[in-house]
Amino acid sequence: xxxxxxxxxxxxxxxxxxxLTEVLTDFSNMEGLKILVHGGGxxxxxxxKSMGIEPKxxxxxxVTDETTLEVxxxxxxGLINKNVVAQLQALDCMSIGMTGADLNSIQSHKRIVKDIxxxxxxxxDKVNGKAISALLSANFTPVFCSITHNKNGLLLNxxxxxxxxxxAVALSDxxxxxxxxxxxxxxxxxxxxxxxxxxxxxxxxxYATYKNENKIFDGMLPKIDNAFDALNAGVQEVFICSTNALxxxxxxxxxxxx
Amino acid sequence: xxxxxxxxxxxxxxxxxxxLTEVLTDFSNMEGLKILVHGGGxxxxxxxKSMGIEPKxxxxxxVTDETTLEVxxxxxxGLINKNVVAQLQALDCMSIGMTGADLNSIQSHKRIVKDIxxxxxxxxDKVNGKAISALLSANFTPVFCSITHNKNGLLLNxxxxxxxxxxAVALSDxxxxxxxxxxxxxxxxxxxxxxxxxxxxxxxxxYATYKNENKIFDGMLPKIDNAFDALNAGVQEVFICSTNALxxxxxxxxxxxx
Numbered sequence: 001x002x003x004x005x006x007x008x009x010x011x012x013x014x015x016x017x018x019x020l021t022e023v024l025t026d027f028s029n030m031e032g033l034k035i036l037v038h039g040g041g042x043x044x045x046x047x048x049k050s051m052g053i054e055p056k057x058x059x060x061x062x063v064t065d066e067t068t069l070e071v072x073x074x075x076x077x078g079l080i081n082k083n084v085v086a087q088l089q090a091l092d093c094m095s096i097g098m099t100g101a102d103l104n105s106i107q108s109h110k111r112i113v114k115d116i117x118x119x120x121x122x123x124x125d126k127v128n129g130k131a132i133s134a135l136l137s138a139n140f141t142p143v144f145c146s147i148t149h150n151k152n153g154l155l156l157n158x159x160x161x162x163x164x165x166x167x168a169v170a171l172s173d174x175x176x177x178x179x180x181x182x183x184x185x186x187x188x189x190x191x192x193x194x195x196x197x198x199x200x201x202x203x204x205x206x207y208a209t210y211k212n213e214n215k216i217f218d219g220m221l222p223k224i225d226n227a228f229d230a231l232n233a234g235v236q237e238v239f240i241c242s243t244n245a246l247x248x249x250x251x252x253x254x255x256x257x258x
Numbered sequence: 259x260x261x262x263x264x265x266x267x268x269x270x271x272x273x274x275x276x277x278l279t280e281v282l283t284d285f286s287n288m289e290g291l292k293i294l295v296h297g298g299g300x301x302x303x304x305x306x307k308s309m310g311i312e313p314k315x316x317x318x319x320x321v322t323d324e325t326t327l328e329v330x331x332x333x334x335x336g337l338i339n340k341n342v343v344a345q346l347q348a349l350d351c352m353s354i355g356m357t358g359a360d361l362n363s364i365q366s367h368k369r370i371v372k373d374i375x376x377x378x379x380x381x382x383d384k385v386n387g388k389a390i391s392a393l394l395s396a397n398f399t400p401v402f403c404s405i406t407h408n409k410n411g412l413l414l415n416x417x418x419x420x421x422x423x424x425x426a427v428a429l430s431d432x433x434x435x436x437x438x439x440x441x442x443x444x445x446x447x448x449x450x451x452x453x454x455x456x457x458x459x460x461x462x463x464x465y466a467t468y469k470n471e472n473k474i475f476d477g478m479l480p481k482i483d484n485a486f487d488a489l490n491a492g493v494q495e496v497f498i499c500s501t502n503a504l505x506x507x508x509x510x511x512x513x514x515x516x
Contacts, residue, residue, distance in 0.1 A: 076336070089411075
């Protein structure tokens, strides 16, 4: 099996053009097969506001009504995704921008309403690993934004971390997948006030302990849960790290381990 | 050589959801290799207006300033292109949405300013026929919107008719290409007030005569010039016709001939 690198970058990187350019340069220099998954950043909210619409968030998650679905489709799949692709092409990376609708690559359903109605949010049902694999075999580099579809004509807003881990799991049937969730810090910190306190290896037992001791909390929890889900489902390697980890000579990061 | 159908549909079809659905159904039922190229429609102007910006047009062509470039990228490459792809996937057509940046498929340069400054308008330099051909060989159906790039990170707004004819010419190295420009009428009319007066075959001599006699004029002229350019550059078949011509049992249309 060939190696495949899947790199997730968050909205904070998208928001900062200088950082984004550096990250895309490092990504384009990575050898071998690779996929980029990017978050949305603040642009969708800016566009909504410029149209006189106040963005709605509950627990830090966007509520996607009909107009918001239009705007996130425009901003994520159009403006951001295609600008990322154009920048990668300028760096001679043979990229191709994707939503889950393209090649029916990621099929989802509209989230069932329990307590909170998130509107047009998509929960993933399946990945078309064969079609994505055909792109990779042609030495193309797919660049996914956080839009999927329900195979019935409806686009849906979908969490980018979940897209990255679901792609990694599905493509593990075809490749040895290394999955990196990149964010601002060098990894999961044992002490949030100390950037050098990166946990080098995190297993489930340690994770439970640190959670109980309140050393790991808040936004890190869904990120780590997502990462463990991928590892448990057969992904070869899963890291939580900074975008510096895309550089060949940089070895910091938290490895999730069994 | 295999047959390849390239179908261009205009903004009027994009503007009408019921018509668009019928057209996409007919397109998905077409046998063999195919590419769809779609125009923009009125949505970009609506989005600009909702942001308090008045769209600028000169001689019926959009002037693309920086904000307009953002909006057309969002609307053409995001909202419209991905909704078309999602609809085609619902019809089991294995579509993939494309700009010229994706796979460096259509490279252009920012139009040189002569009399009028159209801003971020792209004039096409070259097509990556090999990459598009790789998609077709995998039985994927590319769906192009009217955005290209300059291979230096800049996206550019580009006429969809020109994209269709340039793709047709470049792909004639690999396929027997049949190019159809679809619009509201059944073909080029000898009498604009009579929808049944379709010119069945149009050669350059007849075209010159009808132009002199003022029977063909206005917006039809660039469309026909574009179509003749494609025919002269080696495209097997070029038609100007209605979207009904996508139906297997419908034979009306104007064939451009040598």
